[in-house]
Amino acid sequence: MTKQDGTATRPSEQFADSVGGLVPTLETVDLGIFVLDAEFTVEWINETAATYFGLSRSDVIGQDKQALIESTISSIFEEPERFAETVVDTYADNTYVEEFECHVLPGEGRAERWLLHQSKPIRSGLLAGGRVEHYTDITELKRTQQRLEAQRDDLELLNQVLRHDIRNDLQLVSAYADMLAPHVDEAGEAHRKRIADSAANAIALTENARDLAAVMRNRQADTTSVVVSEVLDTQIAEIRTVNPEATITVDGTLPETAVVADSLLGSVVRNLLTNAIQHNRSDEPRVTVSVEERDQWVRIRVADNGPGIPDSQKAALFGKGQKGLESGGTGIGLYLVRTLVDSYGGEVWVVDNEPKGTVFVVDLPIAD
DSSP states (O other): OBOTTSOBOOHHHHHHHHHTTHHHHHHHSSSEEEEEOTTOBEEEEOHHHHHHHTOOHHHHTTSBHHHHIIIIIGGGBSSHHHHHHHHHHHHHTTTSOEEEEEEEOOBTTBOOEEEEEEEEEOOSSTTTTOEEEEEEEOHHHHHHHHHHHHHHHHHHHHHHIIIIIIHHHHHHHHHHHHHTGGGSOHHHHHHHHHHHHHHHHHHHHHHHHHHHHHHHHTTTOOOEEEEHHHHHHHHHHHHHHHOTTSEEEEESOOOOOEEEEOTTHHHHHHHHHHHHHHTOOSSSOEEEEEEEEETTEEEEEEEEOSOOOOHHHHTTTTSTTOOOTTOOSOSOHHHHHHHHHHHTTOEEEEEEOSSSSEEEEEEEEBOO
């Protein structure tokens, strides 16, 4: 194509003519745009891209993009070699779509920002064989991610303190309370038992806080296959040891079936068993555990002979910070149960036991 004076028009001028009224819009969108011809010469760049890169459009248009990267552009990035190599590779093989994040450092005429580079080949039209490069400003997203990472690190530190220092001290208090049992009179026994119970509740709180912190850190963690019987056997044995006054029985056999879960399934079982004993005002707390397979699900039932739960409270029972009737519990155990079971793709609910008490029911999908 030629101009009226007989000189050839550049592809960039043809491009501008072809998009016509779109140019003012493309100039101001929050998207930096480079348009390259088949020789990877910059045929057009919008004002947003020039601002992002701290460039003058008049100095860029008509320039070889690869040479421009090597002489000017790559140096503004935190990882200049990675940026240059990744972009230039698309010119060597202009057949694929590229996407990566890059960090622009602050400098003269430009602000610090994170950009998402996306580019793809132009397959038809005036600039067929060329390439379009888009740069989306993701600075706020990256800053949010950095804040979340800092919070995650703080959460990990808190988790370590709970898991080690505080829990160890509480276990020491609990051990000394038990050692005092033969040495106190009847009047002092009530105080000793109060100390022992408070220490046990605080230990349970650290365990639940630890597990909840793990859930918060790994909300996107992959589930795996966990054998139900192994988890139940371990947790029942541990709860029997720390609650000798309670009777825990297994109704039937525990199937060696694997369900979709992770290492925190033990926390689900531990909290349900502890809840059944802790909220039980009977002289002889009794808990019955049963398991059955139903189609593609495994159903776990934890039944107790406690006071039961009014219908008006059942719906809110799994809320964050909810406690049972006249309970000194931690208030996060059942919330943790619901959070974990939901993450496994299962369900948990509560029904009345017969003739009295409560049954917690957990359905978990059978693993493939």
